[in-house]
Amino acid sequence: MGKFFKFMLPMILILTSIVMVVALVAYQKSQRAERKPETEQAILVDTIDAEVVSLNFTVNSQGTVRPRTETILVSEVSGKIVSVSEDFVAGGFFHEGEVLLQIDPSDYQAGLKRAEAALASRKAKLADETARSEQALKDWKNMGKQGQPSDLGLRKPQMADARANVSAAEADVQKARRDLERTRISVPYDGLVRQKSVDIGQYVAPGTPLGKTFAIDTAEVRLPLTHSDLNYLDLPSETEVKNQDKTFPPVTLSAQRAGKTEIWQARIIRTEGVVDETSRVIYAVAQVVDPYGMLGQSDQKELKIGTFVNAEIQGLPAENVVVLPRYVLRADNTVMIVNKENKLDILPVTVLRAEPKKVYLRGGIEAGAKVITTTLDAPVPGTRLAISGLEPAPSAPSEEGSEQ
16 A cells, blocks of 8 residues: 555646646636737827917017216316205216315415416507507608608517517416316216215315216117027117117116016117127127116116126018927037827928027927927837826837737
8 A cells, every 4th residue: 555655646736736837827828818919108298289380580689778978077176165965975977067076275376366467457458559659650651751761760679579479468368267066076968976075164276186987878788699699689880870770779777676577768879899808709789778768868767887697689570490408409500390190200400590499490299299398318219108297198019918
């Protein structure tokens, strides 16, 4: 009996293993037969619709608002300051011709009187010499002498000396009047005081700085432009502007103020006509009329001198252009789109202009095309896509699933 079990047990185990393997294989085949065909997984992407538009390019620049006219006030005469205008303070507004400072005029008034007295005396001397010359000519004729008397007989040298003395005295009077006028410090424009350097009671000599002022009729902003920027601008020459054949383009200035963006309108009035040797840029100058709004020539908000502003200069027009975010343009000048079958296409495009945030395209892309804005690491044309926010289209069975 023991020999029987010893011989049959291995056989039984072998047969049992064979039966289990056959059953397992049959189960796997039945499961494969019941498995549904696998479908290709679509990649979810965000898109924007390509729009064909007509526009004017804009060129961005920046600069600091500067006064058109700035004056350093300097004393031309010496003396003590005897009066100071209430407007002669930093930030004070004054009108054209207003006296800002008065230097003691008493010495210069006395000098003017002495000069006028000397002039009157020399005029009297000239009148005396003129009368003597006329009398000498009459005496010559009364004595019956023939010919012309000599210049010395007619006292012509004395008359010439008297005339010269009168001219010199007139010049002295003019100088004395100018010196008296120079005791009143004023400027020939409406403006603001930027800096006050002296005050009442202070003695000043010729050449002493008194302060700084600037005109407020207009302000200017120097805007640097690269050679690339000039490709998108139509800046006329000075000759064309003077002949009124063309005008310079408008400019929109902006700056942050108290957390808000303020806007001002300006216009290019000239270019400086030279290329900066260090930065290799050319400067265009934009003008803002009545920046402080004190002259009634503008209804814009106040634009203070020294404000740093961003500028958008209106450039050349462009027709049938597609404007897209800069990041959708790939390094090889292609963009990814979703085609009508909801699959990935990669299209070559013609780039008119590329900016840090925008790209302008012409050709290679149609209006209404769905441009992919999602970053894909390794895009493969024909990849099935699903557009974010839209109901996904039914997926086609993959070849692998159909074979199984």
